[in-house]
Amino acid sequence: xxxxxxxxxxxxxxxxxxxxxxxxxxxxxxxxxxxxxxxxxxxxxxxxxxxxxxxxxxxxxxxxxxxxxxxxxxxxxxxxxxxxxxxxxxxxxxxxxxxxxxxxxxxxxxxxxxxxxxxxxxxxxxxxxxxxxxxxxxxxxxxxxxxxxxxxxxxxxxxxxxxxxxxxxxxxxxxxxxxxxxxxxxxxxxxxxxxxxxxxxxxxxxxxxxxxxxxxxxxxxxxxxxxxxxxxxxxxxxxxxxxxxxxxxxxxxxxxxxxxxxxxxxxxxxxxxxxxxxxxxxxxxxxxxxxxxxxxxxxxxxxxxxxxxxxxxxxxxxxxxxxxxxxxxxxxxxxxxxxxxxxxxxxxxxxxxxxxxxxxx
Amino acid sequence: xxxxxxxxxxxxxxxxxxxxxxxxxxxxxxxxxxxxxxxxxxxxxxxxxxxxxxxxxxxxxxxxxxxxxxxxxxxxxxxxxxxxxxxxxxxxxxxxxxxxxxxxxxxxxxxxxxxxxxxxxxxxxxxxxxxxxxxxxxxxxxxxxxxxxxxxxxxxxxxxxxxxxxxxxxxxxxxxxxxxxxxxxxxxxxxxxxxxxxxxxxxxxxxxxxxxxxxxxxxxxxxxxxxxxxxxxxxxxxxxxxxxxxxxxxxxxxxxxxxxxxxxxxxxxxxxxxxxxxxxxxxxxxxxxxxxxxxxxxxxxxxxxxxxxxxxxxxxxxxxxxxxxxxxxxxxxxxxxxxxxxxxxxxxxxxxxxxxxxxxxxxxxxxxxxxxxxxxxxxxxxxxxxxxxxxxxxxxxxxxxxxxxxxxxxxxxxxxxxxxx
Numbered sequence: 082x083x084x085x086x087x088x089x090x091x092x093x094x095x096x097x098x099x100x101x102x103x104x105x106x107x108x109x110x111x112x113x114x115x116x117x118x119x120x121x122x123x124x125x126x127x128x129x130x131x132x133x134x135x136x137x138x139x140x141x142x143x144x145x146x147x148x149x150x151x152x153x154x155x156x157x158x159x160x161x162x163x164x165x166x167x168x169x170x171x172x173x174x175x176x177x178x179x180x181x182x183x184x185x186x187x188x189x190x191x192x193x194x195x196x197x198x199x200x201x202x203x204x205x206x207x208x209x210x211x212x213x214x215x216x217x218x219x220x221x222x223x224x225x226x227x228x229x230x231x232x233x234x235x236x237x238x239x240x241x242x243x244x245x246x247x248x249x250x251x252x253x254x255x256x257x258x259x260x261x262x263x264x265x266x267x268x269x270x271x272x273x274x275x276x277x278x279x280x281x282x283x284x285x286x287x288x289x290x291x292x293x294x295x296x297x298x299x300x301x302x303x304x305x306x307x308x309x310x311x312x313x314x315x316x317x318x319x320x321x322x323x324x325x326x327x328x329x330x331x332x333x334x335x336x337x338x339x340x341x342x343x344x345x346x347x348x349x350x351x352x353x354x355x356x357x358x359x360x361x362x363x364x365x366x367x368x369x370x371x372x373x374x375x376x377x378x379x380x381x382x383x384x385x386x387x388x389x390x391x392x393x394x395x396x397x398x399x400x401x402x403x404x405x406x407x408x409x410x411x412x413x414x415x416x417x418x419x420x421x422x423x424x425x426x427x428x429x430x431x432x433x434x435x436x437x438x439x440x441x442x
Numbered sequence: 443x444x445x446x447x448x449x450x451x452x453x454x455x456x457x458x459x460x461x462x463x464x465x466x467x468x469x470x471x472x473x474x475x476x477x478x479x480x481x482x483x484x485x486x487x488x489x490x491x492x493x494x495x496x497x498x499x500x501x502x503x504x505x506x507x508x509x510x511x512x513x514x515x516x517x518x519x520x521x522x523x524x525x526x527x528x529x530x531x532x533x534x535x536x537x538x539x540x541x542x543x544x545x546x547x548x549x550x551x552x553x554x555x556x557x558x559x560x561x562x563x564x565x566x567x568x569x570x571x572x573x574x575x576x577x578x579x580x581x582x583x584x585x586x587x588x589x590x591x592x593x594x595x596x597x598x599x600x601x602x603x604x605x606x607x608x609x610x611x612x613x614x615x616x617x618x619x620x621x622x623x624x625x626x627x628x629x630x631x632x633x634x635x636x637x638x639x640x641x642x643x644x645x646x647x648x649x650x651x652x653x654x655x656x657x658x659x660x661x662x663x664x665x666x667x668x669x670x671x672x673x674x675x676x677x678x679x680x681x682x683x684x685x686x687x688x689x690x691x692x693x694x695x696x697x698x699x700x701x702x703x704x705x706x707x708x709x710x711x712x713x714x715x716x717x718x719x720x721x722x723x724x725x726x727x728x729x730x731x732x733x734x735x736x737x738x739x740x741x742x743x744x745x746x747x748x749x750x751x752x753x754x755x756x757x758x759x760x761x762x763x764x765x766x767x768x769x770x771x772x773x774x775x776x777x778x779x780x781x782x783x784x785x786x787x788x789x790x791x792x793x794x795x796x797x798x799x800x801x802x803x804x805x806x807x808x809x810x811x812x813x814x815x816x817x818x819x820x821x822x823x824x825x826x827x828x829x830x831x832x833x834x835x836x837x838x839x840x841x842x843x844x845x846x847x848x849x850x851x852x853x854x855x856x857x858x859x860x861x862x863x
Contacts, residue, residue: 136766158765159774171763175781184777185767236768 085149088114088272089135089240094144096130096296104130106296108144112274117266119275119283122293123319128276131293132242135274137161149239159188164233164241164271168248170225172217178204178228179213185236203231206265223254230262240272247282259285280320284308292316308366313353314439317364324370324408326363327441330354337433343404348379348433353440360441367397367411369435378430384408386425396421402429492841499835502611505603508550509537513607519600526600531584534603535577538565542572558602564591614835619643639819639836646815649733649805650798654745656738657794658787661745665786668746669753680750687743695807698736702727702808728810736804741797745790752786788855796844816840 089112096105105127112118120128133139135146137158145152153161164185173181182200191199204210207227217225226246233241243262247255263286266273277283283290284304292299292307292315300307300316311317314325326347332339338351340363349363374381384402395411398421402408410429412421421427450458506513511533519526541547547569554561567590571577577586588595605623616622616629620637624630631637664683668676686694701707709723718724726732756779764774802817809815816836823833 136762138762138765157771158762159768159770161766162768163766165763165766167759167763169757169759171757171759173760173763173778184764184769188767188769188773232767242766 084114086113087111087147088116088149089274090147091131091135092145092147094131094134094141094146096127096134096139097142103142103296105134105141108296108298110291110298110301112272114272115270117263117273117275117286117288119277119287119290120293121277121280121283121290121319124278126293127296128278128291128293129244132244132274132276135240136163136165136242162236162238164236164238166229166233166241166243166246168245170217170229170246172225172228172232174217176217177213178209178215178217178220181217181228182232182235185232189236199235203235206234206269207231207261222250223258226250226258227261230265234265234269234271238271240274243273243275245277246275247277247279255282262286284320292319294319310352311364311437311439314362314364314442317437317439318442322367322409322411324365324367325442326365326403326405326436328361328363330357330359330361330438333357338438340438345382345403347403347436349436349438350434352437354438361438362440362442363436363438365431365436367409370408370410370429370431372410372412373428374430379433380436381428381430383426383428386421386423386427389421389423400427400429492838495834495837498831499614499838500610500612501831502606502613503609505550505553505606506609508541508546509534509603511537512603516604516607519604522601522604523597525584525588525595525597528582528584530600531582531587535579535583535587538568539572542569554602554606557606558599560593561599561602564593564599567591568594614832615839617832618836618839639816642814642816642819645812646799646817649730649737649813649815650795650801652734653737653741653798654791654795656734657742657745658791660738661742661749661790662783662787664742665746665749665753668750669756670758683743683746686739691740691803694740695736695804698732698739698804698808699727702732702735727808728813730809730813732808732810733805733813733815736808737798737801740804741794744793744797748789748793749783749786752783752789756782784855788851792848792851795847799844799847800840 089110091108091110094105094108095103097103108127108131110131120131122128130139134141137153137156141154145154147153148161148163173184176184179200182203183196186196186199200213201210204212207230209224209227209231212220212224212228217228220228229246230243233243246262247258250258259282262273266286275283275286284307287304289301289303290307291301294315300312302310307316308320311320317323318325326340326342328340328342328347330338330351331341331346333351333354333356336350338349338354340347340349340361347363349361354361371378382402384400386398387401387406388397388399390397390399393414395413398410398412399406400408400410408429452458452461454461512530513533515529515533516526519530538547538550541550547565551562551565551569554565568587571586571590577583593599605627613623618639620632620640621629622632664679668679668683670676671679699706703709704723704725704727706727708726709718712718713720713723726735760778760782761774764778765771769777799815800817801815802821805813805815806818806821809818817840820833820836820840823829823836
């Protein structure tokens with residue numbers, strides 16, 4: 082069976098709560114069947130609103146949402162058959178784990194032994210077999226989370242929405258749950274729309290990520306491309322760490338451009354600049370700049386160490402470079418580590434292809 | 443082993459347990475002193491009066507104290523089908539003479555008359571004989587008294603005296619349930635046309651029940667709205683709910699009188715819109731309707747507030763979860779939201795019911811004859827007939843009723859599940 086690449090479709094969707102400000106602007110987004118897509122963005126960027134519109138708790142002000150080719154804007158939430166995991170889990174506190182999971186099946190008038198089977202299967206999927214008679218309050222945060230996931234999946238929905246489901250967990254648990262959810266997704270092949278403001282969560286879990294800002298999708302691509310090739314300075318800034326230089330294009334050809342900074346010039350990869358004289362922000366990932374490079378690189382400079390912070394697996398070095406004292410380097414922790422001392426001068430180099438000249442900030 | 447048996451010492455060498463107790467003691471005393479005023483207040487204003495009420499309601503020592511010798515002699519009266527022996531007559535005569543000297547014989551006559559009709563007449567006869575010194579103490583008193591009136595020769599009257607011997611009586615409680623102790627000592631019901639108290643008890647329960655029901659059906663949506671509306675509207679609505687709460691009870695009841703009377707605002711409005719004819723205005727006051735309307739309005743906040751405080755804690759995402767999982771809005775409400783509000787419903791209903799069952803001013807003002815409650819009857823005996831012991835007995839019966847309801851409620855719902863805030 083071929084997968085429908087437009088299983089969920091946002092078609093020119095606008096949303097406004099007060100008739101003055103658009104929370105979501107002209108959203109065009111196709112989600113393929115079986116895909117794990119993450120809506121990532123700062124709070125207030127419109128990502129949760131999109132999710133709520135898909136779930137049916139908010140109606141689009143303009144435009145249509147299609148599920149498997151059918152317009153669903155006028156279908157009430159309970160008829161959409163979309164599973165949802167809520168931020169605070171929203172387990173029914175007066176029902177046992179079993180009753181929580183049986184709820185979506187009971188309202189669908191599924192037979193008793195069929196319910197038992199499905200609940201069993203869903204619980205073993207989240208490795209919570211044997212917890213049927215517990216009340217939600219008797220479970221830890223991570224366990225409640227799993228019950229919420231199991232409940233959203235137990236009735237075999239076509240789409241599952243997850244609204245920052247890991248937000249309330251501590252760091253270690255959050256990471257292990259990320260893998261668990263990813264594995265569940267891989268094993269049952271359900272379409273997942275995931276909302277988060279945590280970029281590392283988005284990068285580890287998703288097939289594709291839609292970065293939201295200001296009611297618009299800034300970039301929609303797979304995690305690697307998103308990180309390696311941000312298309313604008315917001316995405317570059319929001320995903321991972323990022324060194325920036327603001328300047329003006331003085332020379333440009335096909336895959337290189339020369340950017341004039343306050344008192345020097347660097348070579349960069351022209352992404353969103355087209356012509357001479359344009360203002361630009363050059364973005365460079367910290368790990369792409371090397372100390373004392375052995376190979377020849379087309380950007381070579383000398384900087385002075387301002388601060389050295391030990392992070393265990395890597396060391397962060399803050400440099401004064403090209404007139405800015407905010408240049409960050411990440412030095413992996415290896416045996417061949419050089420001595421890094423404050424106010425020492427070091428040579429730094431990077432390739433122009435990694436320095437992306439984006440829209441000015 | 444050793445760590446268990448060895449006493450743990452503080453650095454000063456005092457056993458840890460002793461040291462802990464010493465440290466805690468100050469806190470305990472402090473805590474006790476903080477609640478002491480309340481405790482004292484409760485004892486003086488609540489526990490002591492209830493005890494006093496109870497004593498009053500069962501106290502029947504008047505006759506016991508007036509006829510000490512009679513009752514002493516009656517211990518020897520064995521065959522209760524025959525007239526008592528000479529000693530009883532003599533004892534009664536001597537007791538009565540003392541009462542005559544103290545001028546308390548009238549009270550005895552009235553009290554005995556309550557026990558057995560016709561007693562007043564024959565004690566008055568006895569009084570006259572004593573006043574005229576007609577009784578010769580050297581010969582049989584029995585024969586002389588028996589000659590005064592034929593009723594003295596009726597064993598029923600002596601049995602009536604005997605019945606008043608115990609210093610305590612349940613008669614007031616029986617009266618509260620329209621029952622009495624018959625002359626043969628068994629408990630009997632009063633005639634059907636005189637059973638006023640039972641009607642009042644039933645009516646009190648009925649009105650309290652329906653007022654609770656009305657408050658629930660009106661209060662639930664209000665509380666839900668309060669809990670879900672945005673802050674600026676919910677504050678306004680909250681003030682609307684609380685405003686009557688802050689108004690004097692009398693003012694509110696009086697305003698209901700203005701609204702509901704036959705020439706009142708509501709009736710005027712009905713006539714104006716042609717719902718009823720001007721000569722055919724319905725009576726909405728001085729009957730049950732008035733009591734229902736006014737009491738429901740007055741007790742509504744007691745339903746709304748506990749419901750609101752419970753609903754406020756229910757996350758709106760639960761309803762959403764219910765819907766997203768496939769429940770219709772009604773199913774989501776009934777299976778998810780409603781069960782979570784039960785603690786609030788319990789608290790609100792219990793509060794309203796218990797308040798309604800003892801309500802007094804409102805039914806007294808708007809209830810008329812068919813809308814008054816048991817508390818109005820209690821007030822009537824407190825103020826008008828001055829039968830405080832009967833009023834006390836009914837008050838205690840009401841209190842017991844409330845405790846029983848609380849107990850049943852605890853069995854059904856569990857008091858732990860009540861949430862007042």
